[in-house]
Amino acid sequence: MLAYRYHMKAFASRIGIAALLAFSPAGQALAQEEAATDDGGIAEIIVTAQKRGENVQRVPIAITALSGDALAQQGVRNSLDLTKSVPGLQINQLFQASNPTIFLRGVGVNDYNAASSGAIGITVDEVFLNSGVGALFAVFDVDRVEVLKGPQGTLYGRNTTGGVINYTTKRPTFKPDFSASLTGGRFDQIFFDAAGGGAIVPDKLAARVSVTVKKRDGWAVNLQDGRDINGINTYAGRLQFLFTPSDAIEIHNKIEGGRSKSSALGHQSLGTFNPTANRPCTGPEILARTICVNPISGYRANENIDEFNTDVLNNSESLVNFADRLQMSWKGDSFSVTSVTGYVWNKRKLNQDQDYSPFAVASSPIWTEKSEQFSQELRLASNGDGPLKWVAGVYYLRETLKSLTNFSVLRLFNPDPTQPFFDPNIPVVNLERDFAQRTTSKAIFAQLDYELSDTLTMTAGLRYTDDKKKLRFQTYGGPVNPDNDSQARLRQRLVGFVDSDPTSLAVDGPARRVTTLRKPTWRLALAYQATPTINTYASYSRGVRAGGYNTGALFNDLEFNSVNSETIDAFEVGLKTDLLNRRLRFNAAAFYYDYRDMQVFGIEGNPAGGVPLQRLQNADAEIYGAEVDIHARPVRGLDLNFGAAYVHAEYAEFIDAIRGNLKGKTLDKAPRWQLTGGATYSAELSADWTARIGADFSYQSKVFFSPNNVSPLVSEGHGEVNLNAGIGHSSGFDISAYVRNVGNKRYLTDMNDLSSLGFYFPVYNEPRTYGVTLRYAM
Numbered sequence: 023m024l025a026y027r028y029h030m031k032a033f034a035s036r037i038g039i040a041a042l043l044a045f046s047p048a049g050q051a052l053a054q055e056e057a058a059t060d061d062g063g064i065a066e067i068i069v070t071a072q073k074r075g076e077n078v079q080r081v082p083i084a085i086t087a088l089s090g091d092a093l094a095q096q097g098v099r100n101s102l103d104l105t106k107s108v109p110g111l112q113i114n115q116l117f118q119a120s121n122p123t124i125f126l127r128g129v130g131v132n133d134y135n136a137a138s139s140g141a142i143g144i145t146v147d148e149v150f151l152n153s154g155v156g157a158l159f160a161v162f163d164v165d166r167v168e169v170l171k172g173p174q175g176t177l178y179g180r181n182t183t184g185g186v187i188n189y190t191t192k193r194p195t196f197k198p199d200f201s202a203s204l205t206g207g208r209f210d211q212i213f214f215d216a217a218g219g220g221a222i223v224p225d226k227l228a229a230r231v232s233v234t235v236k237k238r239d240g241w242a243v244n245l246q247d248g249r250d251i252n253g254i255n256t257y258a259g260r261l262q263f264l265f266t267p268s269d270a271i272e273i274h275n276k277i278e279g280g281r282s283k284s285s286a287l288g289h290q291s292l293g294t295f296n297p298t299a300n301r302p303c304t305g306p307e308i309l310a311r312t313i314c315v316n317p318i319s320g321y322r323a324n325e326n327i328d329e330f331n332t333d334v335l336n337n338s339e340s341l342v343n344f345a346d347r348l349q350m351s352w353k354g355d356s357f358s359v360t361s362v363t364g365y366v367w368n369k370r371k372l373n374q375d376q377d378y379s380p381f382a383v384a385s386s387p388i389w390t391e392k393s394e395q396f397s398q399e400l401r402l403a404s405n406g407d408g409p410l411k412w413v414a415g416v417y418y419l420r421e422t423l424k425s426l427t428n429f430s431v432l433r434l435f436n437p438d439p440t441q442p443f444f445d446p447n448i449p450v451v452n453l454e455r456d457f458a459q460r461t462t463s464k465a466i467f468a469q470l471d472y473e474l475s476d477t478l479t480m481t482a483g484l485r486y487t488d489d490k491k492k493l494r495f496q497t498y499g500g501p502v503n504p505d506n507d508s509q510a511r512l513r514q515r516l517v518g519f520v521d522s523d524p525t526s527l528a529v530d531g532p533a534r535r536v537t538t539l540r541k542p543t544w545r546l547a548l549a550y551q552a553t554p555t556i557n558t559y560a561s562y563s564r565g566v567r568a569g570g571y572n573t574g575a576l577f578n579d580l581e582f583n584s585v586n587s588e589t590i591d592a593f594e595v596g597l598k599t600d601l602l603n604r605r606l607r608f609n610a611a612a613f614y615y616d617y618r619d620m621q622v623f624g625i626e627g628n629p630a631g632g633v634p635l636q637r638l639q640n641a642d643a644e645i646y647g648a649e650v651d652i653h654a655r656p657v658r659g660l661d662l663n664f665g666a667a668y669v670h671a672e673y674a675e676f677i678d679a680i681r682g683n684l685k686g687k688t689l690d691k692a693p694r695w696q697l698t699g700g701a702t703y704s705a706e707l708s709a710d711w712t713a714r715i716g717a718d719f720s721y722q723s724k725v726f727f728s729p730n731n732v733s734p735l736v737s738e739g740h741g742e743v744n745l746n747a748g749i750g751h752s753s754g755f756d757i758s759a760y761v762r763n764v765g766n767k768r769y770l771t772d773m774n775d776l777s778s779l780g781f782y783f784p785v786y787n788e789p790r791t792y793g794v795t796l797r798y799a800m
Contacts, residue, residue, distance in 0.1 A: 064605065064607050069087050071083055071168055073403065079599075080557060082481060082548075084171040086108045088166065088167045101113055101122070106698060110171065112126070113125075116774070117374075120341055121157070125691040125692065127172070128669045130690075133574070136573075137459045138623070139154075142184045142186065143174065146189045148364075149364030150419065156366075163192050163234075168186075172613065173185070173564060175563065176467055176543060179487060179543075180543070181568060183565035196228050199220060201218070201797070202214075202797070202799075203216075203795055205794070206793055207794070208791045213234075216232070226266060230261075230262045232262075236254050240285055241791075243329060246333065246380060250285065252285060258279065258281070260276065262277075270354065272349075273348075273349070274348070277345075277346050280343050288337070288785075289378050289784065290783075291323055294781060297315055305736075311324075321380065321381055327786050331379055337373060341369070342369045344367045345364070347363065353405065360400070364396070367392075368393045370390070370392075371389065391423070393422070395419065397418065398417070399415055401414065410470060410473075412471070413469050419463040420461070423460075427455040455573075455575075460491070463490075464487070464489075465487040468483065468484060478549070481548075481561075485542065489540070491537045493573070533582070539569065541589075544564050545563040548561075555599060562594075568587050569588075585638050588617070592615050607652065615645040617643040617645060621640060622729055623637070623638050626680055634776050634777070641729075642675040642676070643689060644672060645692075659704045661701070669694060669696075671689040678730070692726075693739075696722045700719070711749060712749070713749045714747065714750075717746075718744050719743045719744070720742050725737050727774075737770035740767055741767065744764065748795075756798070759793070763787070763789065763791065771787050
């Protein structure tokens with residue numbers, strides 16, 4: 023294993039490419055579609071949500087399947103853009119390339135720390151990504167994306183209580199294949215993607231190579247030095263081989279890596295004090311930007327949300343990623359055997375101002391994180407078209423995550439660095455947080471589908487997971503520039519020591535904690551095929567998410583607490599139809615979730631003042647809602663899409679030690695309404711030329727960024743409209759143009775509460791962008 027790691031890292035070093043991976047704008051088709059019907063009806067969509075290829079209309083799960091032309095025409099570039107195509111999905115970022123927070127139907131966790139495994143699972147070519155480091159990627163040279171809604175614990179395991187996002191990349195084929203695209207756009211954008219391959223040995227060995235380069239200047243500026251903020255600079259590559267020594271055996275190896283050297287995501291600094299009225303600001307006053315100041319530094323935010331005044335001149339985020347995947351399969355007469363082996367390695371370094379002001383109130387932390395993951399799945403599945411279909415397997419995962427964070431608070435007072443920590447006259451502190459976490463997960467699972475009759479099918483699945491986390495954790499605090507005084511550091515330990523008495527010179531070492539999860543998950547479903555094109559289903563499933571310790575703790579042992587594993591019982595009914603000779607596809611679902619021991623993370627003001635508290639707690643919640651997904655093709659060449667999600671998500675029981683009883687409050691990142699829609703029309707201009715034009719929109723209602731639902735930690739309802747048009751030639755050449763966020767609507771996408779330090783920490787969406795894409799495909 024050590025030799026394997028060495029070769030993996032050596033290869034990553036040689037290729038020098040990393041991973042803020044992004045969707046290729048040259049994708050193809052809405053999911054894996056068969057050819058359109060002869061009469062111009064809506065084509066069948068094939069998905070692999072249940073570990074086998076199936077018509078999405080026959081799968082008793084609410085699924086949104088995306089890929090290809092639909093993504094390209096909508097200008098989808100990365101995973102964040104999925105929120106505008108998948109009702110009920112929220113993907114938020116506090117960083118440029120890593121550690122997103124993902125919510126689906128109100129289920130998720132607002133914890134951006136690397137050790138937190140979210141409630142929405144992410145898989146890339148069947149390899150589960152355990153850590154958030156490098157997870158904000160999407161995939162270049164993509165074949166399809168499947169968003170599975172509701173707990174998926176049977177086939178995908180723990181930490182999928184809200185659902186799963188499956189990314190599937192394009193595989194090698196034995197036919198020659200090549201495509202390339204070049205996009206130029208606003209803010210000096212240059213995006214380049216290319217992929218190609220074919221047979222090396224006919225019918226035996228094929229290969230495929232894919233590359234992507236994404237460069238764009240930032241849309242914001244630092245007035246202190248004139249540098250751009252929010253720029254993109256990433257590149258990545260992938261090499262694949264497909265070996266088929268016989269009709270029964272297939273071996274697929276994929277090696278990929280990439281690098282992001284982008285600027286850190288810019289955050290505004292909104293003050294909390296009204297100097298004119300000599301009182302704390304109200305929420306609306308804070309959001310007005312020009313009224314309030316930071317009571318510590320006196321700083322007032324700029325009126326222009328794209329202008330910053332940060333004293334940190336190197337706000338940057340570097341992310342390096344490498345992955346190797348090996349899939350081997352054997353197909354017999356009655357069953358198949360599949361092995362999926364995955365290795366993922368990430369390294370992240372972030373230098374980012376926290377207060378984004380000219381004053382060192384909360385100065386730039388330096389985050390350094392490394393994650394290394396190995397996983398293995400071995401499964402058996404039935405073949406044939408008999409009444410019984412089954413899949414069973416075993417799973418193993420092992421991940422090591424290391425994190426080191428350094429930053430300072432109130433450095434603007436420039437104290438004497440020789441003074442001891444916590445001197446009442448010198449309220450300044452350097453912080454260092456250091457932890458390592460090792461996760462080991464083992465599972466056994468099985469699922470069967472049995473046709474009780476020609477129209478009624480029963481699904482039953484069960485998984486048992488044995489999960490263990492080992493954590494070593496400690497934080498230090500000291501004066502600014504302590505000159506590496508080891509005794510001073512020993513006296514200034516804060517959190518995570520066995521002996522936590524700050525006056526004691528005895529050090530028993532960092533805290534070591536172990537958490538375990540040994541629980542089953544299951545799924546039961548009945549599907550009724552009323553007609554060949556009308557399918558209904560009802561399901562009950564249970565999902566679990568492992569507990570753990572709050573690795574966001576800084577100052578206080580009270581922050582360094584453990585939380586229980588969370589459990590969700592989900593009940594769902596659904597309808598999937600193809601009507602009017604397959605010119606209208608109407609799908610709908612309604613659901614109810616009983617959510618127990620939900621893990622709630624939040625940054626909140628410290629009642630004693632000073633550094634805000636990062637807290638992780640358990641709560642109970644109730645979620646219910648409904649969704650519709652409509653695709654119509656009334657005439658040849660015209661496609662109409664509409665999706666809507668209604669989610670009612672509130673705390674059923676939650677006593678917060680600081681904020682009180684939060685029962686009845688709306689869950690974080692759970693808008694009541696989300697709407698998406700679009701129209702695309704294509705027409706043949708001649709035997710060789712085809713033109714197309716399209717528009718799409720997205721809307722979401724009010725969303726809260728904190729459990730107590732108070733202003734300014736809220737984003738009001740907002741929407742966006744995007745336009746695209748293009749013309750293509752039968753030879754494979756194509757030119758298209760797009761405009762995203764046509765109305766230049768600006769709104770909050772996230773916000774943290776750092777009011778104990780005199781400010782709030784908001785993130786805004788991108789302004790209007792536009793560009794032109796040249797594309798060629800064989």
